Structure formats: structure tokens, C-alpha cells
Amino acid sequence: MGDASIDLGHARQHAIDALLKILHDEPSIEKAVLGQDLFGLLRVILWLGSGADETGIRSRITQALGPCGRFWEGEIWVSNEETSFADNRVYSAAWEEGFEVPGIHEDGHDVPLTDRLRIDDRTRTRTAWLPRFREPVWTPRHGWNEGKSTDEEATVGPPVVVFYSFKGGVGRTTALAAMAIQLARMGERVFVVDVDLDAPGAGTLLSPDEGGVTRGLVDYLLDAQLGDVDINDYVHRIRREKLVGDEGGEVIVMPAGSVDEHYLMKLARLDLEIRGTHHPLEHVLHAARAKLEPDWILIDSRAGLSPAAGLLLDGIAHLHVLFATSSAQSQLGIAQVIRSLGAERIRRDYEQANVIVVHAMLVDIADVEKLARPQFHAWLDEVLEAQYWVTKESDPEDSYWNTGDDGKQDAPGDAIEIPYRYRFAFFSSVDDVVLDLLEGPYKALGRRVLMQFAAAEAVDGSERG
Numbered sequence: 001m002g003d004a005s006i007d008l009g010h011a012r013q014h015a016i017d018a019l020l021k022i023l024h025d026e027p028s029i030e031k032a033v034l035g036q037d038l039f040g041l042l043r044v045i046l047w048l049g050s051g052a053d054e055t056g057i058r059s060r061i062t063q064a065l066g067p068c069g070r071f072w073e074g075e076i077w078v079s080n081e082e083t084s085f086a087d088n089r090v091y092s093a094a095w096e097e098g099f100e101v102p103g104i105h106e107d108g109h110d111v112p113l114t115d116r117l118r119i120d121d122r123t124r125t126r127t128a129w130l131p132r133f134r135e136p137v138w139t140p141r142h143g144w145n146e147g148k149s150t151d152e153e154a155t156v157g158p159p160v161v162v163f164y165s166f167k168g169g170v171g172r173t174t175a176l177a178a179m180a181i182q183l184a185r186m187g188e189r190v191f192v193v194d195v196d197l198d199a200p201g202a203g204t205l206l207s208p209d210e211g212g213v214t215r216g217l218v219d220y221l222l223d224a225q226l227g228d229v230d231i232n233d234y235v236h237r238i239r240r241e242k243l244v245g246d247e248g249g250e251v252i253v254m255p256a257g258s259v260d261e262h263y264l265m266k267l268a269r270l271d272l273e274i275r276g277t278h279h280p281l282e283h284v285l286h287a288a289r290a291k292l293e294p295d296w297i298l299i300d301s302r303a304g305l306s307p308a309a310g311l312l313l314d315g316i317a318h319l320h321v322l323f324a325t326s327s328a329q330s331q332l333g334i335a336q337v338i339r340s341l342g343a344e345r346i347r348r349d350y351e352q353a354n355v356i357v358v359h360a361m362l363v364d365i366a367d368v369e370k371l372a373r374p375q376f377h378a379w380l381d382e383v384l385e386a387q388y389w390v391t392k393e394s395d396p397e398d399s400y401w402n403t404g405d406d407g408k409q410d411a412p413g414d415a416i417e418i419p420y421r422y423r424f425a426f427f428s429s430v431d432d433v434v435l436d437l438l439e440g441p442y443k444a445l446g447r448r449v450l451m452q453f454a455a456a457e458a459v460d461g462s463e464r465g
Contacts, residue, residue: 008040011071015042016101016119018064023116026060028052031116033094038122042068043075045091054078094120100348127274128310129340133350136160137285140318142453145293157289158191159453162312164301165323166333170360171418172323173201175445176300177430178437180206182446183296184238184249185438191235191294193217193284194256195301195308197267202300203255205430208236216257217284218266224283231287242431252292254284272307274314281311304333313337315345315353319452321445323360324380326372335383342388342401352388352401355412356448362419377415384413410451416444 006014015034023029029052033045044061048054058076065072079091098118123130138157163176173196180190194202197218213236215223220234231254238244238251257263272280288294299317302308313320320341324334334357341353359376362369384406392404405411418441427433436442 006067006069006071008071011040011042011068012036015044015065015068015072016117019044019061019117020101020114022057022060022064023114026052026057029057029116031095031118033091033098034117034119035094035098036119036121038124040071041075042072043077045077045079045094047079047091052080054080094118125273126305126307126310128272128279128307128314129305133345133348134279134315135350136318137282137316138289140453142295145295157285158294158297159319160285160297160299160317161319161321161449162299162301162317163321163323164309164313164337165303165330165360166337167325167327167330168199168303170323170325170330171420171424172303172360173205173300174424174437175321175323175358175418175442176202176298177205178442179446179449180251180296180298181243181430181434181437182443184243184251185245185247187247187249188295189249189293190251191288191292191297192251192253193288193297193299194254195281195299195312196303197256197270197308198302198306200256200259203236203253206238206251206253207429208253209238209240212236213255214258216255218257218263218270220254220284221270221280222266231284231291235292240431243434252294254288272311274311279311279314279316281316285316305336313340313353315350317353319354319356319449321356321358321449323358324376325359325361326376331379331383335387338383339387342384343386346390346400351399354401354452355388356445356452357412357415358445359415359417362417364419373417380415381413388412410448416448417441418445 012034019032019034023032028049030047030049032047035043035045037043042065044065046057046061048057058078061076062074065074077087077091079088083091095118098120100115101117101119121130137160139155140159141156142159144156144158161179163172163179165172176192180192183190192202192206194200194217196202200216203216213234215234217234220229220231223229235252235254238253244250257266274280285297288297299312301312322334322337324330338355341355345352357380359373362372385403388401389406390400390402392402395402395404398404401412406413408414421436423436424433430437
């Protein structure tokens with residue numbers, strides 16, 4: 001590794017590999033933290049046992065991390081009997097907030113793991129994308145508010161489904177609207193949240209029966225910091241029969257907000273970073289469950305690697321519907337998301353997050369389809385094999401999505417195809433295309449979502465297993 005050419009990612013990985021080897025060879029090091037300041041400079045904290053050769057250990061680490069170049073300035077802090085109480089508190093805090101290292105080296109080979117090394121990075125933004133994963137806010141259960149016991153009230157709730165795409169303009173919001181309408185026509189109450197804060201659309205597409213609210217999610221997040229708020233003041237309802245049918249269902253929409261001359265100012269005040277254990281969206285979900293009692297919560301995500309998308313893909317939801325196209329840009333981004341939802345969680349002893357993959361914008365031209373369809377499926381198979389599945393042999397209790405599930409109709413590898421529709425290029429209201437949203441690929445996507453939660457007779461008993 002050359003000093004001038006090495007980048008931060010390779011320097012960090014080299015430091016991890018070097019420290020893992022040193023810890024393996026030096027049992028007198030009780031534990032260690034590899035830290036990083038806001039500028040990417042690496043530093044090491046050591047806890048040494050009695051009799052440790054501190055001078056020798058320092059020398060070995062300094063030499064081993066030398067190839068990290070400009071990202072390594074030789075900063076080694078040691079906690080021992082002579083360390084001050086104040087310094088020890090700082091060191092202990094770094095250990096407590098750190099996370100265990102990944103289990104795979106950058107070149108794909110296994111490295112010797114140890115619970116004696118943690119990584120503590122200092123970050124400015126996009127904290128939700130970093131590997132401090134969480135579990136969903138509650139256990140999903142269709143019909144959760146029917147016949148629940150007092151003991152279950154805080155532990156069960158409606159399924160939370162996130163719709164995400166790496167690139168915009170791929171029909172993600174339209175598919176979410178189709179899902180909401182299908183569920184409402186089954187007599188369900190659906191809560192839709194527009195978290196595409198930089199380019200809101202769900203609140204406009206799913207327009208209110210009349211009037212509407214001038215506030216939305218951005219306002220709710222800002223107002224809730226100042227005191228109690230009522231979520232009902234930030235939503236509008238859709239009950240018109242042409243859209244939701246006559247089974248008693250409804251769609252409750254929390255738009256991003258009113259995109260007026262004040263919206264950008266509000267957005268600039270919004271902090272979507274995770275501070276400690278606080279998740280900015282948990283308050284919204286709990287308020288919705290308590291005040292609106294929805295049967296389903298559908299969330300429209302911002303595209304790309306945005307802070308808002310990170311919040312929705314860190315494990316808080318029960319299902320993630322990922323929209324990818326045949327373009328290289330889209331597939332590169334979705335591959336990183338699948339890795340985050342799969343391999344990165346597995347390496348830290350979490351189950352994979354549940355996903356459905358949609359092959360979006362498939363052009364209805366025979367010659368194009370002939371090339372695009374096999375390329376997409378080959379790409380998806382390769383990504384899932386490397387970044388999502390575990391082997392069937394390593395999962396005897398069938399706790400994960402494993403290679404034995406490949407080919408099942410509810411498994412992530414069975415992509416839903418939603419072709420490009422020219423008539424969707426322009427329509428004045430979703431009411432004009434509602435019949436299109438109830439059939440074909442949208443119906444297939446709706447059925448797949450229902451299958452994940454065994455939520456309808458149409459599932460025909462097909463469940464994960």
C-alpha cells in the first residue's frame with residue numbers, strides 16, 4: 001500500500017486486519033478499540049494486562065499500521081494501572097459505543113475473529129447506514145388489534161413495509177399507492193407515510209377526499225420536539241369508494257408536508273441522525289399505532305443513500321420492497337442495500353431483514369426484454385448468493401433465509417416484474433388509473449406482501465419455510 005494512493009476505506013480495513021493478528025498473537029492485550037476521528041485519522045486504545053510489554057506492543061502496532069499512510073499518525077492510548085480516572089472514562093465510553101468487526105476481509109478471505117476488538121468511528125451524517133442494527137419496533141401481526149391481550153399491547157402491531165429504490169423515477173410510489181388501495185379494498189385501514197422528504201410525492205398521488213392538511217411528517221418531527229402533538233392533525237384520509245371500494249377500508253396519509261415557501265426552511269431544521277438509541281421515526285410509528293390503529297403501515301422512502309433511507313433500512317421495518325432496474329447504476333446501489341440488509345446483519349448475529357425485489361421499468365419491447373430479463377435474474381442470483389443467503393447446511397433450524405429457500409415463490413430471489421407503462425407517464429389523478437393498480441404485476445406484488453404475513457386467504461397456505 002502506497003502512502004499517497006491509499007484511501008480511507010483500505011486504510012481502515014488494513015488496520016482491522018493488522019490488529020486482529022496482533023490480538024491473536026498477544027494475549028496480554030485484554031481488548032482494543034480502533035477509533036477514527038471526523039477527519040478519518042485512525043487511533044488505537046489498548047487495555048493491557050499485568051506483565052504486558054507495553055513498549056514492544058506499541059512498536060509492533062506502529063509498524064503494522066504504517067501502511068495506513070496519512071490516515072495513521074501513531075496515536076496509541078493505553079489503559080493500565082497508571083491511567084487517570086478521567087482518561088479511563090473516555091476509553092471505556094469508546095469501547096461501549098463501539099461495534100464488533102466484520103468477519104470477512106476485503107479480499108473475501110476469512111479473518112480470525114475476536115470479541116476483544118471493537119471499532120468506534122466518529123461520523124457526521126448517515127448514522128443509520130452504519131452497522132448498528134436494530135430490530136423492528138414490534139412483532140408484526142395481521143389483525144393485531146383484534147383480541148389482543150393486555151400483555152401483548154406493547155409488543156405486537158401492524159406490519160411495517162418500506163418501499164425503496166436506489167434511483168428515482170422507477171414507479172416506487174405508484175406501486176406503494178397500488179398496495180394501499182388493494183389493502184383498503186379488502187376492508188383494511190392503511191397508514192401511508194411519505195419519507196421521501198426531498199422529493200415528496202405520496203401525499204399528492206394519494207390525494208384527500210376533500211381539503212387536506214397543510215402539515216405533514218416534517219412538521220410532526222419538528223413540533224414533537226416542543227411538546228405533545230396529535231398525529232391526527234398531520235394526516236388526511238381517503239374513503240372515496242372509487243379508490244378504496246365499499247368494504248369499509250380507508251387510507252390515512254401523512255404527507256411529507258406542504259411544499260410551499262416555508263418547506264425548505266423546515267427541512268433545513270430537521271435532524272434525521274440517530275443519537276444513541278433514539279430513532280427519529282419511532283415516535284411516529286408508536287403514535288400511529290396508538291391513535292390511528294392501522295392494519296398496515298406503508299412507508300415511501302427517499303431514494304439513494306440518503307439519511308431518510310438509512311433510517312428505514314436499518315431494521316426498524318418488517319419488510320423492505322426494493323425496486324431495481326436493468327441499469328448498472330441501479331444494480332450497484334441495490335447490491336449495497338442487500339448487503340446491508342443481509343450479510344452485514346448476519347455477521348453481527350442478526351437475522352437478515354426481509355426483502356422483496358422488484359424488477360422495475362422493464363420495457364415492453366421483445367428484443368429489449370430478451371436481453372434485460374436474464375441479465376437481471378443473473379445479477380440478482382449473484383448478489384443474493386454473495387450478500388444475503390446463508391447455506392442450508394449452516395442453518396439446520398431454518399432461522400434464516402438460506403440457499404434451500406431459493407426458488408420458493410415467497411423468497412427474495414423470486415423478483416416481481418413491473419414493466420414500464422406508457423399511460424402512467426401522465427395522469428391527473430390516481431383515480432384515473434385505479435383499475436390498472438388492481439391487476440397484473442401490482443396484484444402480484446400485493447399478493448407477495450400478503451404472503452410475508454400470512455394475511456389473506458389468497459396466500460393459499462404458502463409461507464416461509
